[in-house]
Amino acid sequence: QVRLVESGGGLVQAGGSLRLSCATSGRTFSSYTMGWFRQAPGKEREFVAAISWTGSGTFYVDSVKGRFTISRDNAKNMVYLQMNSLKPEDTALYYCAVAKAPRAYSVAEAAFGSWGQGTQVTVSS
DSSP states (O other), rough: OOOOEEEEEEEEEEOOOOOEEEEEEEOOOOGEEEEEEOOOOOOOOOEEHHHHHHHTOOEEOOOTTTEEEEEETTTHHHHHEEESOGGEEEEEEEEEEEESTTTTOOOGGGGGGEOOOOEEEEEEO
C-alpha cells in the first residue's frame, strides 16, 4: 500500500523559510514523478511543484519560482520542498503526491494518484 507522510510545516513570519519533507513507502518511488500541491482555506487545491523520477526535471507554479525548490532523495524515498522568502499568501495545507504511472512527467493534478494527509504552513505578516 502506497503511503505518503508530510512533515515540516509550521508557523513562520513573512520572509522566513521552511523545509517540507515527504516520506514515501509501499512503492519504488524512484520511477515516479513526485509533486507538491497546496490548498488554502476557501480555495481549490493548486499545483506548486513537481520533480521527475530522476530528479533532472523540475517545474514550478509561477508564484513560487525563485523562492521554492523541490528535490528528492531516491535512496531514502524522500521528497522535499524548500520554501524561502515566504509570503502570507503561501499559507495553505501542503500535500505531497505521487504520479499514477511510472516514468511519466506531468504536472496535472489528474496525473497524481496517491496523496498524503498534508502539513499546514502558516505565514504571518
